[in-house]
Amino acid sequence: MRLTPTGLDYSGAFTGTFPLHVPWGLVEGCGYRPNDDGHLLWCVDLHPAAVMDALPASIHVRPVPPNRARAVAEELARAAAADGEHVDVDLLSHELAFGTPVAINLHQVHGVPLAEVDEKLREWTHGRCSFRADTRGPGFL
Numbered sequence: 001m002r003l004t005p006t007g008l009d010y011s012g013a014f015t016g017t018f019p020l021h022v023p024w025g026l027v028e029g030c031g032y033r034p035n036d037d038g039h040l041l042w043c044v045d046l047h048p049a050a051v052m053d054a055l056p057a058s059i060h061v062r063p064v065p066p067n068r069a070r071a072v073a074e075e076l077a078r079a080a081a082a083d084g085e086h087v088d089v090d091l092l093s094h095e096l097a098f099g100t101p102v103a104i105n106l107h108q109v110h111g112v113p114l115a116e117v118d119e120k121l122r123e124w125t126h127g128r129c130s131f132r133a134d135t136r137g138p139g140f141l
Helices: 066-082 089-098 114-124
Strands: 002-004 007-010 020-023 027-034 040-046 102-104
Touching (some): 066 089
Antiparallel strands (some): 027 040
16 A cells, blocks of 8 residues: 555556556545454445546445455456456455445555555545544444
8 A cells, every 4th residue: 555645556466567547636544454363454434436437337336244245256256257347356355345446554564654644644534544443434443
């Protein structure tokens, strides 16, 4: 994940590129959701327009328990590939499990101190997002 003044760049499994770029205006909120181990992942709720290019409209996204999301995403990606569409399995598995393709375990983030990034994040999103647990939207802990 890369946060800049213009938006969020994200890859479900970093490979050197970011398949998803979301301008801050399409970020609706953020907060924490549990994975199947009970660990909280920081999730970013996006306007549907933000994922139009990342997740084909032919894929019906329905909630799936986190422990099943990867297998379901792989199955859906195979079906989409048969129709000539490419699907990023990592982004899709996060969408299925957490309701958004952007889900991060902040305990695995290294580099700039999160407090410094959080200050910028709150500024860029006009307070809609923070790493603090007190800025939640519907469905967040």
